[in-house]
Each structure stands twice: as C-alpha cells, then as structure tokens.
Amino acid sequence: xxxxxxxxxxxxxxxxxxxxxxxxxxxxxxxxxxxxxxxxxxxxxxxxxxxxxxxxxxxxxxxxxxxxxxxxxxxxxxxxxxxxxxxxxxxxxxxxxxxxxxxxxxxxxxxxxxxxxxxxxxxxxxxxxxxxxxxxxxxxxxxxxxxxxxxxxxxxxxxxxxxxxxxxxxxxxxxxxxxxxxxxxxxxxxxxxxxxxxxxxxxxxxxxxxxxxxxxxxxxxxxxxxxxxxxxxxxxxxxxxxxxxxxxxxxxxxxxxxxxxxxxxxxxxxxxxxxxxxxxxxxxxxxxxxxxxxx
Numbered sequence: 001x002x003x004x005x006x007x008x009x010x011x012x013x014x015x016x017x018x019x020x021x022x023x024x025x026x027x028x029x030x031x032x033x034x035x036x037x038x039x040x041x042x043x044x045x046x047x048x049x050x051x052x053x054x055x056x057x058x059x060x061x062x063x064x065x066x067x068x069x070x071x072x073x074x075x076x077x078x079x080x081x082x083x084x085x086x087x088x089x090x091x092x093x094x095x096x097x098x099x100x101x102x103x104x105x106x107x108x109x110x111x112x113x114x115x116x117x118x119x120x121x122x123x124x125x126x127x128x129x130x131x132x133x134x135x136x137x138x139x140x141x142x143x144x145x146x147x148x149x150x151x152x153x154x155x156x157x158x159x160x161x162x163x164x165x166x167x168x169x170x171x172x173x174x175x176x177x178x179x180x181x182x183x184x185x186x187x188x189x190x191x192x193x194x195x196x197x198x199x200x201x202x203x204x205x206x207x208x209x210x211x212x213x214x215x216x217x218x219x220x221x222x223x224x225x226x227x228x229x230x231x232x233x234x235x236x237x238x239x240x241x242x243x244x245x246x247x248x249x250x251x252x253x254x255x256x257x258x259x260x261x262x263x264x265x266x267x268x269x270x271x272x273x274x275x276x277x278x279x280x281x282x283x284x285x286x287x288x289x290x291x292x293x294x295x
Contacts, residue, residue: 001130003100003161003186005038006217007075009210011257012047012060013266018273020056022063024266029067031265035215038206040064041102043077045139046210046253051272058092065097073099075132075208079139081106083119087126100130102163102208104140111141113148117155124158131159132208135166136190146175153185161186163208169195173202192247193217197236200224211243212259245289251276255286262290 010032013024032040042064043049043057052060061076068074076098078089086103093101103123105116124131133152137143143166144152153160164172164187173187188208189199196207196217201224207217216239224232246255254276257269270277278286 001099002184003038003073003075003130003132003188004205006036006206006214006221007039007041007073007188007208008032008035008037008214009041009044009046009190009208010064011210011253011260011266012049012052013257014268014270014272016268016270018270020059021267022059024268025060025063026067027265028260029064031260031263032214033068033071035213036218037072037214039073039075039099040068041075041077041208042098044102044210045077045136046256047077048253048272048275049077051275057089061093061096061098075100075102077102078123079104079106079134081108083122086119086123090123090127090129094127094129098129100132100161101127102132102134104134104136105142105144107141113144113151116142116144116148117152120152120156120159124156129158130161131156132161132163132188133159134163136163137166146172146179149176150179150183150185153180153183160184161188161205163188163190164199164204165190167191167195169204170198170202173199173204177203192252193243194240194247196220197224197233200232201229210256212246212256212263213239213242241292242289245286251278251282254278255282258283258286259290 013021015021076093078101080086090101186205189204190209193211206221220232220235260266261269
C-alpha cells in the first residue's frame with residue numbers, strides 16, 4: 001500500500017476536567033476529511049499520546065476508526081521502547097481497523113543502526129501492516145541518517161514510508177532519494193508544514209502533520225503533483241507565517257488547539273499538564289496572524 005497526499009495528525013481534545021472529549025475528536029476528524037486529507041494519523045506525538053494511559057489509547061483509536069468509517073485511511077501511532085509493547089500496540093491498531101502504523105526507534109542505551117533495523121523487522125514479522133518510520137530525534141533520542149532509513153526500507157519492505165522530521169528536511173529528503181534509486185519509498189514532511197514546498201521539490205510524497213488548516217496543505221500538494229509548481233508556491237508562501245507561529249516549540253500544540261477551537265471543531269483548547277497555557281500576548285499575536293489572512 002502506497003501512502004501519499006496529506007495525513008493530518010489528530011489532536012486529542014480534552015474537556016475542562018482533563019477527560020477525553022470524544023465528541024470534539026469526531027468533529028476534528030470530519031473537519032479534516034472534509035478538507036480533503038488522505039487520512040488522519042491518531043496517537044502521534046502532538047496527539048499528547050505520552051499523557052494518555054492505555055485505556056484512553058483504546059478509546060481514541062476506536063473512536064477515530066469508527067468516525068472515519070472507511071472514508072479515508074487511518075494511521076495509528078504505535079511507538080514503544082520495548083519491542084513486545086510495540087508489537088502489542090501494532091496488533092491492536094490493525095485489529096481495530098487502522099491501515100498503517102507510525103513507529104519511532106525505541107529509546108535504549110547505546111542504540112545503534114543494527115538495533116534500529118531489528119526493531120522494525122521484529123514488528124513487521126509479528127504484524128502484517130504497513131509501517132511509517134518516524135524520524136524525529138527529539139522523541140527517539142536517535143538521529144537516523146539517510147543511508148539507515150534506506151536500509152530499513154530495503155530490509156523491512158513493510159517499512160517503506162518515512163515521516164521525516166529531522167531538519168534540514170529538504171536536504172535529507174534529497175539524500176534519501178539519491179540513495180534509493182529504483183525504490184518506491186514514500187517520504188512525508190512534518191514539522192507543521194513549514195518546509196512543505198521545499199520538501200516536495202526535494203522529492204517528498206506529501207505531508208503528515210497536524211497543521212490546523214489541512215485544506216491548505218492539500219491544495220499545495222495537489223498543485224505540486226499536477227506539475228503546477230508556481231501555483232503550489234502561491235498557495236504555500238502566504239500561509240508560512242501561520243505555520244511558523246503554530247509550530248512554536250513548547251506551545252505549538254496549545255496554539256493548534258486554540259485554532260481548532262476557533263474553527264468550531266473542539267470545545268476546549270486545554271492540553272494536559274505538564275503543558276503551556278497560552279498567555280494574552282500569544283493570543284493577541286495569534287489574532288493578528290489569523291486576521292492577516294482573514295482566517
């Protein structure tokens with residue numbers, strides 16, 4: 001199965017008590033599907049998955065698959081430090097109805113390239129499902145070089161798609177393409193879409209990120225793949241300020257949820273502690289950047 005286009009990483013809405021707000025999650029899913037995405041990605045880093053227990057993971061993924069109801073594909077995060085747990089998460093994702101899983105290398109002492117390949121091979125041998133390899137060193141603690149990502153795709157055919165979030169992503173995309181001539185490797189840009197056009201120019205397949213206006217990403221990717229690079233650029237550059245603002249370290253998820261609240265998708269923009277709460281200065285700045293494009 002080839003994954004391409006735009007996959008929106010879902011936020012996990014919570015109510016004011018900090019409990020799951022599944023009604024808001026359903027509205028976000030419908031908003032994203034109506035925006036034309038190829039599918040949602042659940043239980044990702046920006047889904048606050050690290051602040052959820054296993055019972056909540058189950059509720060969220062079941063809700064996502066049920067709400068999608070076959071309209072688009074579903075990718076589910078299944079990262080875990082232990083291979084056994086990663087396999088269990090992956091089996092649950094497949095049994096629930098996910099079409100693919102997204103997995104980062106495990107955090108472990110003295111991790112090396114062979115251990116990374118063995119981890120993905122172990123998951124692939126246990127569960128027959130496509131794997132998106134998430135290359136995001138701040139989470140995994142391990143930077144995968146282009147040659148290693150290509151090696152994983154060669155030795156573990158199920159892991160032939162990469163979510164690339166190790167800057168500079170356009171440069172790394174080019175290196176992967178150079179090393180994988182003749183291979184069908186999918187490469188998704190992340191990082192809020194900030195470098196999407198440059199990633200596409202370097203050979204990326206699409207985007208997998210949680211930007212709160214996915215219809216913009218969809219338009220950019222469609223125009224580019226249709227050969228209209230100028231049109232893609234005209235669609236991309238005016239929205240870079242909002243992408244940049246939303247992707248701020250430490251408060252980006254809070255900003256994204258606030259935008260989705262303003263779009264009527266979620267009732268409460270709170271994130272679970274420990275996490276930043278937007279102050280008046282940040283909210284005023286958000287007002288300005290959204291007013292600039294009349295969003």
